[in-house]
Amino acid sequence: xxxxxxxxxxxxxxxxxxxxxxxxxxxxxxxxxxxxxxxxxxxxxxxxxxxxxxxxxxxxxxxxxxxxxxxxxxxxxxxxxxxxxxxxxxxxxxxxxxxxxxxxxxxxxxxxxxxxxxxxxxxxxxxxxxxxxxxxxxxxxxxxxxxxxxxxxxxxxxxxxxxxxxxxxxxxxxxxxxxxxxxxxxxxxxxxxxxxxxxxxxxxxxxxxxxxxxxxxxxxxxxxxxxxxxxxxxxxxxxxxxxxxxxxxxxxxxxxxxxxxxxxxxxxxxxxxxxxxxxxxxxxxxxxxxxxxxxxxxxxxxxxxxxxxxxxxxxxxxxxxxxxxxxxxxxxxxxxxxxxxxxxxxxxxxxxxxxxxxxxxxxxxxxxxxxxxxxxxxxxxxxxxxxxxxxxxxxxxxxxxxxxxxxxxxxxxxxxxxxxxxxxxxxxxxxx
Ligand code: URA
Ligand code: CA
Numbered sequence: 001x002x003x004x005x006x007x008x009x010x011x012x013x014x015x016x017x018x019x020x021x022x023x024x025x026x027x028x029x030x031x032x033x034x035x036x037x038x039x040x041x042x043x044x045x046x047x048x049x050x051x052x053x054x055x056x057x058x059x060x061x062x063x064x065x066x067x068x069x070x071x072x073x074x075x076x077x078x079x080x081x082x083x084x085x086x087x088x089x090x091x092x093x094x095x096x097x098x099x100x101x102x103x104x105x106x107x108x109x110x111x112x113x114x115x116x117x118x119x120x121x122x123x124x125x126x127x128x129x130x131x132x133x134x135x136x137x138x139x140x141x142x143x144x145x146x147x148x149x150x151x152x153x154x155x156x157x158x159x160x161x162x163x164x165x166x167x168x169x170x171x172x173x174x175x176x177x178x179x180x181x182x183x184x185x186x187x188x189x190x191x192x193x194x195x196x197x198x199x200x201x202x203x204x205x206x207x208x209x210x211x212x213x214x215x216x217x218x219x220x221x222x223x224x225x226x227x228x229x230x231x232x233x234x235x236x237x238x239x240x241x242x243x244x245x246x247x248x249x250x251x252x253x254x255x256x257x258x259x260x261x262x263x264x265x266x267x268x269x270x271x272x273x274x275x276x277x278x279x280x281x282x283x284x285x286x287x288x289x290x291x292x293x294x295x296x297x298x299x300x301x302x303x304x305x306x307x308x309x310x311x312x313x314x315x316x317x318x319x320x321x322x323x324x325x326x327x328x329x330x331x332x333x334x335x336x337x338x339x340x341x342x343x344x345x346x347x348x349x350x351x352x353x354x355x356x357x358x359x360x361x362x363x364x365x366x367x368x369x370x371x372x373x374x375x376x377x378x379x380x381x382x383x384x385x386x387x388x389x390x391x392x393x394x395x396x397x398x399x400x401x402x403x404x405x406x407x408x409x410x411x412x413x414x415x416x417x418x419x420x421x422x423x424x425x426x427x428x429x430x431x432x
Contacts, residue, residue, distance in 0.1 A: 023059035048176035054225035060184035063158035069190035078191035085353035086240035091254035095306035098146035102281030114353025124248035128316030179218035193280035201238030203349025242266035246375015328373035330396035351412030383422035
């Protein structure tokens with residue numbers, strides 16, 4: 001290990017044997033944290049070449065269980081978002097893409113965040129269960145083309161240990177380490193092909209566009225090096241996506257979008273990501289053809305039908321699709337009036353996420369309990385005109401004492417006298 005640290009410290013390229021030695025030794029607790037810390041810092045400072053990144057990704061992907069989806073026919077395309085506020089895309093994309101015959105075998109997480117993960121959101125649907133065996137999971141996808149389940153098994157233990165160490169050694173924000181961490185998990189989950197949604201803006205992990213681009217290129221390059229067709233989209237997270245932020249509220253927003261009545265930005269992002277998934281799934285040649293088919297599926301009810309089937313197959317009450325009152329509902333609905341007339345010029349995504357979390361929509365620690373009913377619904381977004389006292393948003397709360405939440409929201413929303421352009425939603429798509 002000493003020689004490996006020294007080599008990377010001096011800016012040299014590590015070979016397969018060295019990377020394997022480090023990952024195996026760390027996973028089995030034979031190499032101590034202090035040596036891995038030193039290597040991570042050397043990687044942070046010296047970087048890694050494309051080949052090293054691919055080797056690191058595969059070594060981490062193979063460090064624990066690997067999900068075998070080969071019993072599902074067709075190309076299994078996975079989707080990953082680097083995370084944002086009010087991002088409901090997975091719930092829409094899974095049935096939407098499946099409705100064109102591309103199998104979607106989606107494993108999702110709970111995780112820490114401003115709202116729950118996809119799995120928490122799905123639990124707002126009465127009866128829906130996310131813990132099923134791998135065999136059942138495969139059967140569901142073969143029968144219905146779509147299933148969304150929680151992570152099971154011991155996936156990528158090397159990544160878990162390394163991520164924990166990076167967190168305390170100031171080595172999180174390294175492109176090769178982030179890219180290999182994300183890609184190793186997708187590969188261990190059985191993905192044949194991968195679509196990445198890399199967010200940029202105040203609510204994103206990568207706040208600057210240039211960093212988001214670099215991360216996207218790094219992940220696409222790893223995917224293509226290890227035989228997984230990979231594409232990426234860089235999308236805006238300077239304001240929340242769509243209008244709803246909160247678990248049950250986002251389920252409602254997903255249903256609206258599947259009925260082709262969703263917010264424009266959320267619908268557009270789903271069509272963009274969905275088109276890439278359909279192309280990688282081998283259904284059509286071009287994203288333009290894919291987009292037309294997806295739009296048809298939203299307008300003719302086919303995507304919604306797949307959603308209903310998925311709910312029922314996993315024990316959920318699919319009447320929620322037509323009866324929103326079946327979803328958990330907050331006791332109080334409180335409008336937040338605009339303090340002045342003008343144009344919304346800024347809605348700081350992460351601060352709005354924090355406000356939703358203060359209501360109980362998210363987890364602050366691994367063990368926090370989420371309130372599935374609470375959250376925010378935005379009536380205005382950046383670029384919209386607003387009159388004084390008109391509601392900017394509605395707060396859904398189970399507590400009437402929300403002064404601190406209101407203060408947080410007022411601090412995160414700016415109104416200007418001059419008209420403001422809507423932010424760009426899709427910056428770029430990266431295919432190689
Ligand atoms: N998300 C991950 O999964 N890994 C990282 O390293 C950073 C973000
Ligand atoms: Ca949303």
